[in-house]
Amino acid sequence: xKKKIFYWSPCLNPVGTIxxxxxxxxxxxxxxxxxxxxxxxxxxxxKNYEDTLKKNSINFINLNFSYYRFLPKTGFxxxxxxxxxxxxxxxxxxLNLIRSQKPNIFFxxxxxxxxxxxxxxxxxxxxxxxxxxxxxxxxxxxxxxxxSISSKIKLVTCPTFxxxxxxxxxxxxxxxxxxxxxxxxIDITKVRNKNEFIDNELPKNKKIILSAGxxxxxxxxxxxxxxxxxxxxxxxxxxxxxLGEGEEKNNLLKLVENKGxxxxxxxxxxxxxxxxxxxxxNVFILSSLWEEVGFVIVEAAxxxxxxxxxxxxxxxREFLDNGKRGIxxxxxxxxxxxxxxxxxxxxxxxxxxxxxxxxxKEAKKYTIFRHYLELEKILKN
Numbered sequence: 001x002k003k004k005i006f007y008w009s010p011c012l013n014p015v016g017t018i019x020x021x022x023x024x025x026x027x028x029x030x031x032x033x034x035x036x037x038x039x040x041x042x043x044x045x046x047k048n049y050e051d052t053l054k055k056n057s058i059n060f061i062n063l064n065f066s067y068y069r070f071l072p073k074t075g076f077x078x079x080x081x082x083x084x085x086x087x088x089x090x091x092x093x094x095l096n097l098i099r100s101q102k103p104n105i106f107f108x109x110x111x112x113x114x115x116x117x118x119x120x121x122x123x124x125x126x127x128x129x130x131x132x133x134x135x136x137x138x139x140x141x142x143x144x145x146x147x148s149i150s151s152k153i154k155l156v157t158c159p160t161f162x163x164x165x166x167x168x169x170x171x172x173x174x175x176x177x178x179x180x181x182x183x184x185x186i187d188i189t190k191v192r193n194k195n196e197f198i199d200n201e202l203p204k205n206k207k208i209i210l211s212a213g214x215x216x217x218x219x220x221x222x223x224x225x226x227x228x229x230x231x232x233x234x235x236x237x238x239x240x241x242x243l244g245e246g247e248e249k250n251n252l253l254k255l256v257e258n259k260g261x262x263x264x265x266x267x268x269x270x271x272x273x274x275x276x277x278x279x280x281x282n283v284f285i286l287s288s289l290w291e292e293v294g295f296v297i298v299e300a301a302x303x304x305x306x307x308x309x310x311x312x313x314x315x316x317r318e319f320l321d322n323g324k325r326g327i328x329x330x331x332x333x334x335x336x337x338x339x340x341x342x343x344x345x346x347x348x349x350x351x352x353x354x355x356x357x358x359x360x361k362e363a364k365k366y367t368i369f370r371h372y373l374e375l376e377k378i379l380k381n
Contacts, residue, residue, distance in 0.1 A: 002036045004101065009109035010042035012071065012082055017133065018045055019295065021109050023184035026056050027372035043086055063093050087114050098124055105129060113145060120149050127154040132167065133292050146172045155378060157181035159292050160318050179378055184371035185298045191275055202266060206239045210281035212274055212296050215246030222255060224287040227337035229259045235345055240265045243274060278303035283344055288312050289331055293319050301363035306356055308340050325359040
């Protein structure tokens with residue numbers, strides 16, 4: 001009899017976790033026929049992926065209704081209000097779903113407080129596996145909740161070894177319950193699918209500094225643009241290309257205009273062929289204030305990009321091996337990124353090549369297949 005595996009990963013805005021959750025579910029269907037995999041749609045997070053789910057024989061459960069379309073999706077306090085509404089309206093539907101469907105395994109990814117609260121007050125034969133990404137702020141509510149349900153959680157997965165160590169030190173979950181599980185970031189077949197087309201509007205014969213992600217405060221693009229503006233004063237051969245959409249776009253466009261660098265900085269919006277830009281770029285920048293491993297730097301590494309990243313909490317430092325596989329700079333420290341870019345521009349080609357080779361090797365740990373191998377070990381635990 002096939003095991004029923006449910007994935008819970010609700011979110012209002014597109015985030016990297018959605019991609020890794022989908023890839024994780026796909027890995028189980030691709031490499032093992034003994035699982036029935038179900039994706040729970042809570043607030044529209046899987047609506048645009050229904051064809052992909054169907055193509056990969058992943059079951060789609062529409063837990064909720066169309067109310068999510070009217071919820072605010074931006075702003076710290078407004079988004080927290082939205083998640084509270086989702087919590088309240090999803091409580092009974094999720095409880096009834098678990099009771100009626102009786103899944104063998106239930107993976108918790110985002111808005112985990114809802115299923116954890118249900119788990120606190122009700123008992124199930126279902127085994128719950130909690131994914132913790134980044135070391136979250138230990139609020140009183142979170143600490144009480146985690147401690148109260150720790151005995152009911154089968155396992156806790158961590159996308160980095162640093163996070164695993166932090167959770168071990170916290171003592172909330174037993175060491176035997178903590179497992180390293182690299183996110184399923186890369187579908188290697190898509191990375192190899194070369195298109196070679198990038199925007200004709202970009203100036204020719206220039207070296208490309210690339211960054212990509214949601215245009216939000218977290219990604220710290222204002223800092224990136226300010227640092228690039230200083231760097232470009234003495235390094236006119238470089239341009240900065242930023243891919244992505246988000247609430248900060250208009251502010252960033254105004255900043256570029258105020259700095260007078262419209263011919264050096266290009267915000268190109270969302271691009272489907274991001275790997276082509278990564279292959280064309282000379283260096284990839286991650287400027288985030290906080291991040292897990294940083295999906296885009298793993299993708300960039302597999303596209304043979306040199307990576308410069310902020311030394312933000314958790315993932316990038318581990319992925320870059322404290323700068324041995326790229327360059328790390330202090331997040332939000334004035335001139336830190338500027339100096340890092342200067343160091344890259346002066347670096348010998350052989351040293352750049354060596355760092356890229358090391359990083360590409362590390363990036364291969366985050367393929368769908370490698371994720372499946374580690375996930376299978378956990379499921380057999």
